[in-house]
Amino acid sequence: MNYNDPVELKESLNRTAKLDVDGGSVADFEQAVRRLQTHRVQVRVGFEVARSASHQAALLTVVNIAHRFALGGVFVDGDLGAASLIGPDMGLPLGEAVRKLGGTDGKFEPGLPTIVIGTVSEQSEPAIIVTFEGWRGGIVRRSSARLSEMTSVMPAAVLAGAMATAEAFSMLRGNVEAGKRAVGLSLWRPDASGDWLGSDSDGPELVALPDHLWVLGLGHLGQAFLWTLMLCEFPEPQKVRLTLQDMDRVSNSTQSTSILSWPGRVGERKTRDVGSILEARGFRTTLIERPFDGNFKHDGTMDPAVLVCGVDNALARSRLETPGFPFIVEAGIGHTSMDFSALRVHTFPSSGKRPAELWGERKTQSTIDLDRPAYRRLSEGKRNVCGLEQLAETAVGVPFVGTIGGCIMLAEVLRLLSGDRPDMLVDLDLRSMKSRRAFANSFDFSVVPSFQALPEFRSIDRSAS
Numbered sequence: 001m002n003y004n005d006p007v008e009l010k011e012s013l014n015r016t017a018k019l020d021v022d023g024g025s026v027a028d029f030e031q032a033v034r035r036l037q038t039h040r041v042q043v044r045v046g047f048e049v050a051r052s053a054s055h056q057a058a059l060l061t062v063v064n065i066a067h068r069f070a071l072g073g074v075f076v077d078g079d080l081g082a083a084s085l086i087g088p089d090m091g092l093p094l095g096e097a098v099r100k101l102g103g104t105d106g107k108f109e110p111g112l113p114t115i116v117i118g119t120v121s122e123q124s125e126p127a128i129i130v131t132f133e134g135w136r137g138g139i140v141r142r143s144s145a146r147l148s149e150m151t152s153v154m155p156a157a158v159l160a161g162a163m164a165t166a167e168a169f170s171m172l173r174g175n176v177e178a179g180k181r182a183v184g185l186s187l188w189r190p191d192a193s194g195d196w197l198g199s200d201s202d203g204p205e206l207v208a209l210p211d212h213l214w215v216l217g218l219g220h221l222g223q224a225f226l227w228t229l230m231l232c233e234f235p236e237p238q239k240v241r242l243t244l245q246d247m248d249r250v251s252n253s254t255q256s257t258s259i260l261s262w263p264g265r266v267g268e269r270k271t272r273d274v275g276s277i278l279e280a281r282g283f284r285t286t287l288i289e290r291p292f293d294g295n296f297k298h299d300g301t302m303d304p305a306v307l308v309c310g311v312d313n314a315l316a317r318s319r320l321e322t323p324g325f326p327f328i329v330e331a332g333i334g335h336t337s338m339d340f341s342a343l344r345v346h347t348f349p350s351s352g353k354r355p356a357e358l359w360g361e362r363k364t365q366s367t368i369d370l371d372r373p374a375y376r377r378l379s380e381g382k383r384n385v386c387g388l389e390q391l392a393e394t395a396v397g398v399p400f401v402g403t404i405g406g407c408i409m410l411a412e413v414l415r416l417l418s419g420d421r422p423d424m425l426v427d428l429d430l431r432s433m434k435s436r437r438a439f440a441n442s443f444d445f446s447v448v449p450s451f452q453a454l455p456e457f458r459s460i461d462r463s464a465s
Contacts, residue, residue, distance in 0.1 A: 001013070001033075001252075003028065003029045003030045003378075004378065005387075006378060006387040006388045006390070006391040007387045007390075007391075009029055009378075009391050010253075010387070010390055010391045010394055011251045011252055011253060012251070012252035012253055013029065013033075013253055013256075013391075013394070014033060014036060014068075014069075014071075014253065014256040015253055015256045015257050015394070015395060015396060015397035015398075016036060016068070016069045016256055016257075016396075016397065016398050016399075017029070017032035017033045017035070017036055017256075018032070018337075018394065018395075018396045018397075019032075019337050019340060019396050019398070020032040020035060021372065021374045021375070022336060022337035022369070022372065022392075022396055023337040024372045024373060026373065026374055027373045027374065027377065028373070028374045028377045028378070029374050029378065031374075032374065033071075036069060036070075036071045036072075037071040037072055038072055039069060039070040039071060039072050039172045040070055040072040040073050040074075040075070040112050040113075041066045041070040041073075041074050041075070041112065041113050041114075041115065041165075041168045041172075042074075042075045042076070042077060042106060042108065042109060042112045042113070042114050042115070043059065043062055043063065043066075043074065043075070043076045043077070043078075043103070043114075043115045043116075043117065044076075044077045044078055044108060044114060044115070044116050044117070044120045045059055045076065045077070045078030045079070045080070045116075045117045045118055045120070046078065046116075046117065046118025046119035046120045047079070047118060047119060048117070048118035048119065048149065049078065049079075049080070049082070049094065049117065049118055050079065050081075050082035050094075051082065051085075052085075052118075052149070053085040053086045053154070053233060054132065054149065054150075054151050054154060054156075054157035055117055055118055055149065055157070056084060056085055056086055056087070056094065057086055057087070057154055057157040057158050057161065057231045058117050058130050058132070058157045058158070058160050058161035058164070059076070059094075059098070059117050059161070060084075060086075060087050060097065060098070060101060060161075060231070061157075061158045061161030061162055061165075061227070061231075061403065062074075062115055062117070062130075062161045062164055062165055063076065063098050063101045063102055063103035064101045064102065064227070064259050065161070065162060065165040065259060065399045065400050065403055066102075066115075066165045066168060067101070067102030067103060068102075068255065068256050068257070068259070068399045069169060069256075069398060069399065070168070070172070073104055073106075074102060074103045074104065075103070075104055075105070075106025075107075075109070075112075076095075076098055076103045076104070076105060076106060077105075077106055077107055077108050078118075078120070080093065080094040080095030080098055080105075081093060081094070081095065082094050084096075084097040086154075086230075086231050086232075086233060087230060087231055087281075088230060088277055088280060088281055090281075108122075108124075110124060113128065113167075113168040113171040113172060113178075113179065114126075114127045114128065114179075115127075115128045115130060115164045115165070115167075115168055116128065116129045116130065116142075117130045117161075117164075118149075124142075125142050125143075125179075126141065126142070126171070126178070126179025126180050127141070127142045127179060128164045128167045128168060128171075128178075128179050129141065129142055129144070129146060130160045130161060130163075130164045131146040131147045131149060131160060131184075132147055132149055132151055132156045132157045132159070132160040133147035133148045133149060133150060133151055133156070133202070134151055134152075134153060134156065134188070134199075134202040134203060134205075135151075135153050135156055135186055135187040135188035135201075135202055135203040135411070136156055136184060136185070136186045136187070136188075136196050136197070136201065136202055137155075137156040137157060137158070137159035137160035137163065137184055137185065137187070137407075138159070138160055138163045138182065138183050138184015138185060138196060138197075139160065139163050139164050139167055139182065139183055139184065140182045140184075140197075141179070141180050141181060141182065144182060147197065152205055152206040152454065153187065153203075153206045153411075153414065154228070154231050154232045154233065155187055155228050155232075155407040155410050155411050155414070156187055156407075157231075158227075158228045158231055158403065158406075158407050159184075159185060159187065159404060159407040160184070161403075162400045162403040162404045162407065163183055163184060163185075163400075163404070165399075165400045165403075166183075166341075166398075166400040166401075166404070166430055167179060167183060169398065169400065182197065183433055184196040184197065185404075185408075185428075185433070185436075186201035186202065186203075187203075187407060187408065187411035187414075187415075188201065188202060188203030188411070188415065188420070189201045189203075189438070190408065190411075190423065190426050190428075190436065190438045191426075191436065191437060191438035191439075192433075192434055192435065192436050192437065203415070203418065203420065204418055206414060206418065206454060207417075207418070207453060207454055208414075208417045208418075208451040208452060208453050208454060209232050209234055209414070209417075209451060209452050209454060210306060210413050210414070210417060210449045210450065210451050211234065211236075211239055211240045211241065211450055211451055211452045212240075212241045212242075212304040212305070212306070212449065212450035213229075213241075213242055213243070213304050213306050213307075213308055213413075213449075214242075214243040214245065214303065214304045214306065214307045214308065214325070215242060215243065215244050215245065215308045215310075216245045216246075216292055216307060216308065216309045216310070216311055216316070217245070217246060217309060217310040217311035217312075217313075217316075218244060218246040218248070218258075218260075218270040218271060218274050218310075219246075219248070219254075219257075219258055219270070219310060219311070219312065220257045220258055220310070220333065220397055220399070220401075220402035221310030221331050221332075221333065221402045221405050221406060221409075222246070222274075222308070222310035222311075223258040223259050223260040223261065223274060223402075223406075224258075224259055224310075224399075224402040224403040224405060224406030224407075225308055225310060225405075225406035225409050225410060226242075226260060226274065226278065226406075227259050227260055227403065227406065228403070228406045228407055228410050229410060230277075230278065230281050230283075233454075234282075234452055235452055235453070235454065235455065236452055237281060237282035237283060238282050238283075238284070239284075239452065240282070240283040240284065240452075241283070241284050241285075241286070241304070241450075242278060242283055242284070242285050242286070243285075243286045243287075243288060243303070243304065244271045244274060244275055244278075244285055244286070244287050244288065245271070245287075245288040245289075245290075245292060246269070246270045246271050246288075246289070247289055247290065247291060248269075248270050249266075249267055249268060249269055249270065250265045250266050250267065250268050250269075250270055250273055251266060252266055253394075254266075254270075256397065256399070257397035257398070257399045257402060258399075258402075259399055259402075259403060260273075260274050260277050261273065261274075269287075269289060271287040271288070271289055272287065275287055291316070292311070292316045292319065293316075293319065294319035294322030294323060296323055297323055297324055298323045298324040298325050298326075300326075303325075304325075304449070304450065305325065305326045305327055305447050305448075305449045305450065306325065306326075306327045306328075306329070306413055306449045307320065307323075307325040307327070307328045307329075308328075308329055308330075308409055308413075309328065309329070309330040309331070310330075310331055310402075310405075310406075310409075312332065312335070312395070314359040314360075315359070317330060317332075317355055317358070317359040318355050318356050318358070318359040318360040319355070319356075320348060320355040321348055321349065321354060321355050321356070326445070326446075326447035327347070327348075327413070327416060327422075327445060327447050327449065328347065328348040328349075328355075329345065329346070329347050329409045329412045329413060329422070330345070330346045330347075330348070330355075330409075331343065331344065331345045331346075331405040331406075331408070331409050332344050333397075333401050333402060333405060334396075334401075335395035335396060335397070336395075336396055337396050339429075340396045340397065340398060340401065341398070341401055341429050341430040341431045342401075342428070342429045342430075343401055343404060343405045343408075343426075343427075343428055343429070343430070344425065344426065344427050344428075345405060345408045345409055345412065345423070345425070345426040346358070346424065346425055347412055347422045347423060347424060347441050349443045349445075350424050350441055350443055351424060351441055351442040351443045352424045352425065352439070352441075368389060368392035368393050369392070370388065370389070370392055375388065375392060378391075400430075401430065404430070408426055413449065416445060416447075416449065417448075417449060417451055421440050421441055421442065421445075422440075422441050422445075423438045423439060423440060423441060424439045424440060424441035424442075424443075425437070425438065425439045426438045
């Protein structure tokens, strides 16, 4: 990478490195990348990963996310000889699946941020303990009791893995509280009124999964949603139908935040890149490579009832209701060094504001600040001010934020299938989870999305060794 070329940096820079650039804590772009190259994370796994799909979901999510910001390596310590039960590499040895996602075998090393999945001996302190149950997922400290880690709601296990990577990132960034606290969320009741560790915030056993969806936007949020969906245990994956809509191509920077993107696919249409991964999982895809301009009507005889939106485009978002999808779930995340950890999820139709009111006629004010050491150094002797400004406008991103958003988006659909009211708005910041808010959507939804019924859930015995 040419660290002196703003145009190349815009296309190639790791979006997490931009956090230090825009925060003003590094002298240049190369120093920001070097800092990520010093980041290492280790994962310790217990016997549960051999026969629990949900523990495997947490592990695969941790590795997939963490290797995108811990460029020094993600090391997994434990027995990975069992077959992978879920995900894009189902049937392969779990160790091979981990390596394909960017992890490596490693023995425990004191001093590194440590994520623990399952039951292990000789845990260090601090340690990030992954735990989940029902619709709830998160992390606890080593001395705390874990949840049962039995769930039919796979997004809860994915959520726990994403929360663990967020905590590891906080440890790498010097947060003294990281690894010494409980942080989590109930996907059934995501507001702050209840304790996510308490059973009162849990929901019913999951009985169905959606199998016909329209996914608009295949960037950070769209790929996170699809990753979570891929890890769900569909009885008949060959009957899952997904319409994928996006116009963009994969760039070198895409893989830093988009968790279905990998090296070697630069220049491909995102629809085709992501579609090939979903097809390998057994799903059927339809690709649309044109703008979402509202100039079409939803056809209930052909189109899915559910639209999932993860685009960062105010105009497209303002038109979400125009085609007439019966149910829409939309998410957006922060994009600066100040709000990168913020996340909002909406559902429509809504008893609150409509998309056109939220995003229509919006005049976005520039938030770029070129008075940062890295930008000043890059601008020395440069005439391409336009390229520099475009680089500065590029979003800051960390992959775990989108993954948590993807879990919440899928959970809103699952709640609808479970007979619950979805939330009109979920508003949270990972750096201040106690301040999160959620408001029920009182719109009377009569739609029942296409679904696959799940067999009766059977848990594993966690007391076995």
